[in-house]
Amino acid sequence: MENQKNSQIIRTIGIGGAAGDGIREAGLHLAEIFNKLGYHSFLSFDYPSVIRGGHNFSRLSVSSEKISGDHSEIDVLIAVNAESVRLHLDELKEDAVVFVEQAYFDEVKDMGKHIIALPMADFTKEQSARPVARTTVGLGALSFVAGLTPEKNHELVSAAFQDYGGDLNGALADKGFKHVEGQNLPKWEEGTREVPRDERMEIIDSNRAIAKGFLAAGLQFYIAYPMTPSTSILHFLAKEALNPERKLKTIQPEDEISAINMAIGVAYSGKKVATGTATGGFALMQEAFSFAGVSESPLVVVVSQRQGPATGVPTNTSQGDLQFVLHSGHGEFPRIVIAPGDAEEAYLAAGNALNLAWKYQIPAIILVDKQISESSQTAILDAAKIVSGSAKPWTHEGKYERYQLAEDGISPLASPGTENAVVKLTSYEHDEFGIATDDPEMVKKMMDKRFKKSETLALELSQYDMIKVSGDLSSDTALLFWGSSKGAVLEAAKQLKKPVKLVQILWMEPFDSAHASEALAGMSKIISIEGNHNGQLSALLREKTGIDTHHKILRYDSKPFDPSELASKINALL
Amino acid sequence: MELATKSKISWCPGCPNATILVAYRKAITELCAEGKLKIENLVSAAGIGCHGKITDYLNTNTFEALHGRVVSSATGIKVGNRDLEVVAFTGDGDSFSEGFSHLLHAAERNVGISVFLHNNETFALTTGQATFLSPKGFKGPSTPGGDTDEPMNPLLILLAMGATFVARTYALDIEGTKRIMKDAMNHKGFAFVEIIQPCITFFDTREHFKDSVEWLPVDFPRQDLTAAMNKVREVSEKTPVGIFYQIQKPTFEERM
Numbered sequence: 001m002e003n004q005k006n007s008q009i010i011r012t013i014g015i016g017g018a019a020g021d022g023i024r025e026a027g028l029h030l031a032e033i034f035n036k037l038g039y040h041s042f043l044s045f046d047y048p049s050v051i052r053g054g055h056n057f058s059r060l061s062v063s064s065e066k067i068s069g070d071h072s073e074i075d076v077l078i079a080v081n082a083e084s085v086r087l088h089l090d091e092l093k094e095d096a097v098v099f100v101e102q103a104y105f106d107e108v109k110d111m112g113k114h115i116i117a118l119p120m121a122d123f124t125k126e127q128s129a130r131p132v133a134r135t136t137v138g139l140g141a142l143s144f145v146a147g148l149t150p151e152k153n154h155e156l157v158s159a160a161f162q163d164y165g166g167d168l169n170g171a172l173a174d175k176g177f178k179h180v181e182g183q184n185l186p187k188w189e190e191g192t193r194e195v196p197r198d199e200r201m202e203i204i205d206s207n208r209a210i211a212k213g214f215l216a217a218g219l220q221f222y223i224a225y226p227m228t229p230s231t232s233i234l235h236f237l238a239k240e241a242l243n244p245e246r247k248l249k250t251i252q253p254e255d256e257i258s259a260i261n262m263a264i265g266v267a268y269s270g271k272k273v274a275t276g277t278a279t280g281g282f283a284l285m286q287e288a289f290s291f292a293g294v295s296e297s298p299l300v301v302v303v304s305q306r307q308g309p310a311t312g313v314p315t316n317t318s319q320g321d322l323q324f325v326l327h328s329g330h331g332e333f334p335r336i337v338i339a340p341g342d343a344e345e346a347y348l349a350a351g352n353a354l355n356l357a358w359k360y361q362i363p364a365i366i367l368v369d370k371q372i373s374e375s376s377q378t379a380i381l382d383a384a385k386i387v388s389g390s391a392k393p394w395t396h397e398g399k400y401e402r403y404q405l406a407e408d409g410i411s412p413l414a415s416p417g418t419e420n421a422v423v424k425l426t427s428y429e430h431d432e433f434g435i436a437t438d439d440p441e442m443v444k445k446m447m448d449k450r451f452k453k454s455e456t457l458a459l460e461l462s463q464y465d466m467i468k469v470s471g472d473l474s475s476d477t478a479l480l481f482w483g484s485s486k487g488a489v490l491e492a493a494k495q496l497k498k499p500v501k502l503v504q505i506l507w508m509e510p511f512d513s514a515h516a517s518e519a520l521a522g523m524s525k526i527i528s529i530e531g532n533h534n535g536q537l538s539a540l541l542r543e544k545t546g547i548d549t550h551h552k553i554l555r556y557d558s559k560p561f562d563p564s565e566l567a568s569k570i571n572a573l574l
Numbered sequence: 575m576e577l578a579t580k581s582k583i584s585w586c587p588g589c590p591n592a593t594i595l596v597a598y599r600k601a602i603t604e605l606c607a608e609g610k611l612k613i614e615n616l617v618s619a620a621g622i623g624c625h626g627k628i629t630d631y632l633n634t635n636t637f638e639a640l641h642g643r644v645v646s647s648a649t650g651i652k653v654g655n656r657d658l659e660v661v662a663f664t665g666d667g668d669s670f671s672e673g674f675s676h677l678l679h680a681a682e683r684n685v686g687i688s689v690f691l692h693n694n695e696t697f698a699l700t701t702g703q704a705t706f707l708s709p710k711g712f713k714g715p716s717t718p719g720g721d722t723d724e725p726m727n728p729l730l731i732l733l734a735m736g737a738t739f740v741a742r743t744y745a746l747d748i749e750g751t752k753r754i755m756k757d758a759m760n761h762k763g764f765a766f767v768e769i770i771q772p773c774i775t776f777f778d779t780r781e782h783f784k785d786s787v788e789w790l791p792v793d794f795p796r797q798d799l800t801a802a803m804n805k806v807r808e809v810s811e812k813t814p815v816g817i818f819y820q821i822q823k824p825t826f827e828e829r830m
Contacts, residue, residue, distance in 0.1 A: 221654065249653065249830050253646065254679040261643040261676075265619075265650020268637055269658065273650075291640050416617045416635035416651070416658055426629065426638035427622070435581050435630045436638070 008065050008494060009190050013142060014077045014091070015058040015135055016084025019050055022132035026078075027058025030139055031203045031376055032160045034062045038197030040378040042070040042487060044371070044560070049228070049314045055083055064195045068342065069487030070375070072562045075188070076145055078138030080120065082107040095186040099141045099176075101134070116141070116180060123175040129168055136161070136169045140176025147191035153177050200380045206346035206372035207232040209381060210302055213350025214274055215240065215248070216383040221266045221273040223251045223259045227281045228314050229370040230304040234276065256281040260288040260301070267297045268425050270415030272354060276302030279321040280311065286329055291427045292363040293333030296403070296411070296450065298391070300353045305369035307558035316558035317370035319483055319531030323539065325365050326509055332447070334454030336364035337509040341486030342372060343379040345506060351386030359389030360453050361413060367508070369531070371484035371560040387464065394421060401432040405445060409452030458510040466507035467515045472499035477525040477574065479503065480549060482537050484560060485529050491563035497571050505537060513544045520547050527551040527573055531560065575603060575613060581630040590745035590771045590780075594692060595628055597751035598661075602634070605756060617660045619648045621668035624699045624773075625692035628663050642673025645680045648687045653827050659759060660687040666707040667697040670726060674706075681735040681764050683826040688758040688765040691728060692745075694773035702776030714776070729806040732766045733799060733819060739765035740802065740819040744787045745772070746780070750815065757817060763825050770813070783813065790816030797821055 013030060017023045024045050031041040039062045048054040061070040073093050079085045082104035089111055092098070097114040105117035118141055120134035127133075136157065143153035154177075158170030204212075211233050214222070222237045224230070238250045253259050259275045266273040277285065282303045292299040305321045307313035325337055336353055340346040346368060353364040391413040394400055400421035404411040411432075414421040424434025429446055431437045471479075471493060478501040481489045486504055493502060503519050505511075520526055520541070528538045528549040533556040538549040551573050555561055577599045585591045598618075605611035616634050620626040622641035629636035639647040648662035669677045669691065677689065696714065697703040703714045704721040707728060712721040732740050739761040743754040751769060758765035770787070772779040794816065795801045802819035 223650070251653070251830075253649075254675050257643065257673075258646040258676050258679070261640060261646035262650035262653075265637065265639075265647035265652075266654040267650075268647075269651045269654025271654040273654075287640055288643065415655070417615055417655055419614050421614070422633055423635045424629070424638075425636070427640050428638060433579075434636070435579060436627075 008063055010061055010063045010067060010071055011075045011146070011188060012059060012061045012071045012073060014074045014088055015138065016077065016088060017056055017080030017135070018052070019047060019054045019056050020052045021056065021080050022135060023056040023058050025132070026135035026139070027060055028203065028376060029160045030060055033139070033156045035201055035203050035378060036156060036159065037192065038195035039064055040067045041203060041376070042067050043203070043376040044070045045374055047315055055087060057084070057088070067378075068490035069563055071491065072564065076142050078135060078142065079104070080134055085111060085115070097145050097185055099138050099180070114185060116183060116185070118176065118179060120176075123172055127168060127171055129165075129172060133169060133172055136172040137176035140173030141180045143173065144177050144180050145185055145187055147188050150174065150177050150181075198380060200382075201378050202381070203376050204343050204379050204381070205232070205374055205376045206340065206343045206368050207304070207374065208236050209343040209347040209379065210350040210366060210368070211236045211240070212381055213347040213386070214354055215246070216386055217351040217354040218272050219274055219354060220247060220271040221249050221251070221263070222275070223253060223263045223266070223273065224276045225253060225256045225259050225281060227278040229306055229373040230276045230278050230281070230302060232374070233302060256284040257288065260285040260299070263299055264288060264292055264295065264297045267299050268415070270417075272358065274300040274302065274354065276304070279303055279305050279308060279324065282325070282328065289363060290329030290331050290333065293329055293331065293335065293450070294429065295425050295427060296361040297363065297425070298357040298361050299363045300350070300357050300366065301363065302350075302366045302368065304373045305367070313558040315370065317484065317531065317560050318556070318558060319369060319485065319536070320533065320556065322367065322482070322508065322532070322536040325367050326540070328365070333450055334362050334457070335509055336362060336457070337367060337507070338365070339367040339483045339506060339508050340372070341483055341504060341506070343377050344381065346372065347379070347381045348385055351383070355387055355389035356457065358391045360410060360457050361391070362453060362457070367483065369484050372487070394418070396420065402434045403430060403432050403446065403449070405432055405449055408456045409449050410456065454510060461507065461510060462512065462514070466512035467519060468504040468506055469501065469519045471502035473501055475499055475501045476523055477501065478520055478523045478527070479570065480505070480520070480526055480528040480537065480541065481530065482508070485531055488561035488563050488566050489529055492561075492567035492570060495564065495567035496574065498574050500574070508540065511540065511544045516541060517545045517547065520545070525550050525573070527553060527570060529553045529561065529566065531555050575606060577602060577633050579631060579633050583631060584627060585624060586775050588774055589624070590774070591624055591628070591692060593748050594690075594745050594751065594769055594771065595631055597748045598628070598755060600748070600752045601755040601759065604752070605759060610760065611659055615658050617651050617658050618663070619644050619651065619660065620663040621665060621673070623665035623668045623697070624694070625663050625665040625668065642668055642671070643676065645669060645673065645676040645689060649680055649685045649826070652685055652687050653830060656686070656827050661759065662687055662689045664689060664691055666691065666693045666695060666705045666728070670706045670728060678731070678735045681732050681737040681766065684736065684738055684763045684823050686763055686825040686827055688761070688767065690755065690758070691766070691768045692771045693728065693768050694771045694777060695725070695779070696773050696777045698773045698776050712777070727806060728768050729818065730803060733803050733806065737766045737819070738763035738821050738823050739817070741766070741817040742768040742770065742815045744770045744783060744815055746783075747787065750789070754817065761820065763823055786811060786813045787815050788812040790814055790818070794818070
């Protein structure tokens with residue numbers, strides 16, 4: 001029932017401006033400030049596919065209790081331009097306060113109850129700060145409305161910006177605070193104060209969480225071609241690779257096809273490797289993904305969805321590629337597909353995928369999407385929770401056979417450079433030694449061998465949470481969801497008129513049919529919630545368990561679900 | 575050292591792919607005997623096409639890649655373990671039609687691998703279509719009226735892309751091919767060797783090359799890029815073979 005409280009106070013702050021105004025950074029710093037106070041955060045970032053100009057918007061929801069998604073109803077809006085006010089007027093709560101750049105005040109002053117001019121540009125100039133620091137003045141004004149003392153405002157802002165000029169930003173925040181202090185503004189009645197805090201709490205997006213999960217599991221190479229929304233993994237790891245202690249290398253090759261074929265070569269050499277891309281880039285990798293399957297290469301691919309088909313809507317989100325990754329690569333071969341729903345799950349998915357890919361010598365996919373790849377949230381990353389696993393070593397006895405027909409399907413793994421071992425890897429179907437074959441008997445044996453591994457894997461995995469069930473376990477109504485929709489569903493569940501069971505599918509392949517059936521069989525109402533047109537998880541559930549969902553709430557306009565909107569849709573079905 | 579496998583050779587009887595295999599085995603044997611190579615550190619990679627069958631006939635570490643992608647995979651193997659000696663066999667269909675960009679980028683990066691191009695000027699395994707290296711007028715099942723395109727000049731392109739070792743040899747000259755292979759494998763950096771390999775079934779050029787192949791003079795200026803480019807561009811009765819260009823530059827794996 002933890003996720004179904006109606007009494008929780010959630011506050012939402014919007015920061016809007018043009019691309020290049022540092023809107024994303026302002027949101028991240030604000031999330032860090034609330035993190036320091038012990039609050040939980042969810043920060044989304046909305047932007048078009050342009051480098052300069054165009055509306056950028058950070059939206060941060062905070063609460064002293066756990067929060068899983070951001071909300072559209074805004075308490076405080078910090079607007080660097082007039083457009084940011086106009087675009088978000090409809091989202092303002094009754095008593096919302098808008099701080100708008102002085103120069104645009106006349107344009108928007110009559111649009112709402114509490115629209116306040118804030119000379120962000122002037123204060124910034126006075127302090128000889130760069131224009132991107134304007135938002136810091138807004139953060140100071142926000143501190144007043146949130147109920148912080150001027151001292152706490154200064155202290156928190158200075159600390160959050162310590163790497164970007166702590167004193168300067170502290171001074172700008174003071175200016176913002178003082179400017180609005182005397183004005184008669186509705187302050188948050190609950191105030192904002194420090195709450196007990198787990199010191200491991202950090203603000204992180206799922207792409208970085210994946211990168212950190214890889215590092216925790218010993219990643220040695222990351223090879224990727226840039227494509228939104230996967231690119232920040234490459235950026236983060238490229239920076240990490242500058243630290244020689246990491247023993248990490250990153251490569252940006254000429255295209256996605258090269259990236260994955262190079263990665264398979266790295267895996268053959270014995271090094272832990274991953275690649276990452278958006279679904280369009282993964283479409284280019286199909287033949288090589290199948291190659292990883294037949295050659296039994298331990299390879300991890302991060303696939304971050306954005307709205308397709310084709311180039312689609314590059315900077316918007318989607319859950320439209322579940323069935324694509326489940327069936328990716330020609331031919332039949334076992335794979336791992338994990339679809340994390342938040343940063344903590346993304347971290348564990350990356351570590352688990354890397355370790356299990358080596359243990360079982362199979363390709364693994366981590367399926368995320370723009371919404372969690374680029375949204376930041378409060379998370380505790382716990383390396384101790386990563387499943388351990390490493391390759392079955394060769395005993396150095398007798399002749400080495402790369403594809404030995406072992407009982408559990410897992411052949412001992414040796415790498416080139418091993419004395420007395422001839423290591424033959426091939427994209428052809430092959431015999432145990434690794435020589436191409438078209439002998440039907442051997443072809444069948446090798447197919448069976450590879451699928452034997454997935455049985456062994458499924459058995460090991462059944463001890464972990466492949467499916468997460470929460471909410472009211474005795475309810476006869478269940479919400480079924482996966483991936484990034486988790487955040488909005490858990491937030492919406494706080495606003496439902498009756499308690500329901502919440503069923504999140506985390507592992508798509510292998511699929512835990514037994515637990516899915518246990519959680520969903522006999523329910524009088526199953527409502528699936530997915531960010532796609534066809535209800536792809538519903539189809540998977542039916543394929544694996546024969547269970548039909550009764551209602552589908554589907555969103556495929558390239559935007560993530562909004563908790564309140566989703567709650568009213570669910571309530572209409574309850 | 576047993577370098578053959580149990581696999582039965584399935585190239586056409588008399589195919590010069592077999593003489594390339596013989597030259598390669600000799601090169602490996604000699605490099606090991608000279609203490610320049612440990613057999614367990616050798617990876618023989620190949621793409622898809624007639625040339626690619628070579629991996630089945632080699633009792634060494636082998637990596638049979640996807641069509642057109644052997645150079646990318648070979649790059650991955652080399653950066654994964656710099657102690658490995660990585661040879662990538664490829665064909666004119668395999669690296670000049672499919673996957674062309676990988677070859678160019680690997681040359682530009684100066685990855686420390688050797689690429690041996692079996693140039694038979696046709697897609698042989700799919701029964702003789704034109705590749706981008708087939709001569710103008712080439713008649714195959716997909717170009718019954720004759721190919722209308724001028725062929726690419728593989729060595730000129732590789733020189734332009736910055737390959738640090740560029741050579742050509744003739745498959746039926748086993749000793750010469752072995753020597754060039756050894757020099758390429760001893761070269762630190764990206765080595766590219768075009769091996770002229772007549773396809774005796776679909777495009778038999780043995781008669782033409784029998785007398786036209788001519789080794790470069792011993793004093794050919796190997797460090798002169800302009801001289802190399804002019805030489806590989808030369809139109810003449812003779813087909814020059816040998817090492818056109820060889821310089822030292824930091825390799826990709828060193829710079830990483």
